[in-house]
Amino acid sequence: MPAFRTLLFLCAIIFCCSTCKEDIPAFEGKTKRVIIILVDGPRWSETWGDSLRQYIPYRTLMAQQGVLLTNFRNEGYTYTNAGHTAIINGGHWPINNSGQELPPVPGLFQYYRKTFSAPADKVWLVASKDKLHVLADCQDPAWQGRYAPSMDVGNNGAGTGYRHDSITHARALDVLRTHHPDLMMISYREPDYTGHTNNWTNYLAQVRITDQYVWQIWQAIQNDPYYAGNTAIFVTNDHGRHLDGVSSGFGGHGDSCEGCRKIELLAIGPDFKTGVELNTFGDQRDLCRTSAYLLGMPMPTAQGKVMNVLFK
Secondary structure, three states: OOHHHHHHHHHHHHHHHHHOOOOOOOOOOOOOEEEEEEEOOOOHHHOOOOOOOOOOHHHHHHHHHOEEEEEEEOOOOOOHHHHHHHHHHOOOOOOOOOOOOOOOOOOHHHHHHHHHOOOHHHEEEEEOOHHHHHHHOOOOOOOOOOOOOEEEEOOOOOOOOOOOHHHHHHHHHHHHHHHOOOEEEEEEOHHHHHHOOOOHHHHHHHHHHHHHHHHHHHHHHHOOOOOOOOEEEEEEOOOOOOOOOOOOHHHOOOOOOHHHHEEEEEEEOOOEOOOEEEEEEEEHHHHHHHHHHHHOOOOOOOOOOOOHHHEO
């Protein structure tokens, strides 16, 4: 790693440890488990920003049971690995997007396993993009190589290439049924993958299909006694896409335009408000902090804040 990048990450660790004190009161609620469903790269204008919400009919139904934040944002780096690490590790870092660089600090998965002495099969990462294997580890010497979650990413792990979301979806449902993880992230690639092909019809089709996948995951959780009534579900994105007229338009992302920054957050769970849309500002890092709070564990290296606005 270049010297300047090493220095940057050391500064990030020092900043986190000095500014993010664990002075959050203990959570007292019904939530015992957290499932994060990430749909990679749809644009707000094709999801909740569409007045008809025609491409996300299932999430529209789900929203009646939860809280939608309409001002949730990626205020960091608007590409895949950086967006995912903001959610899991709680910071905005210029993570290499190829899957060759670990986050600087431990994330939700490692903290959960250490805090609760949880076996690996109770914490899962299931993702279509193999490069997201980096979420299982970090650069901190005290944590590196320890407390990794169970993983099912890409075709067959790191360096094996991307797989279709249909495979990821089937694997995610199987993990939920077989292992009953208490903390899990499911990451679907297709809106981003097809968006990069500049095929508008296929991109919209994948927005619709991932909406169905989200619904099916939610239904599986609702109908499983292990999860019903005690599980918080978050539906979100790592980044959006360029606005029309910006660079390559919907075919790309990665800058600070509103299309890239504005993303979704739908929260459903026993301790959240229901049938509510709020324009309160939220940052991806807040999702990390809020998840840790719900699970009752410290996460001193995470930035962000608990999103109290979600709670009843």
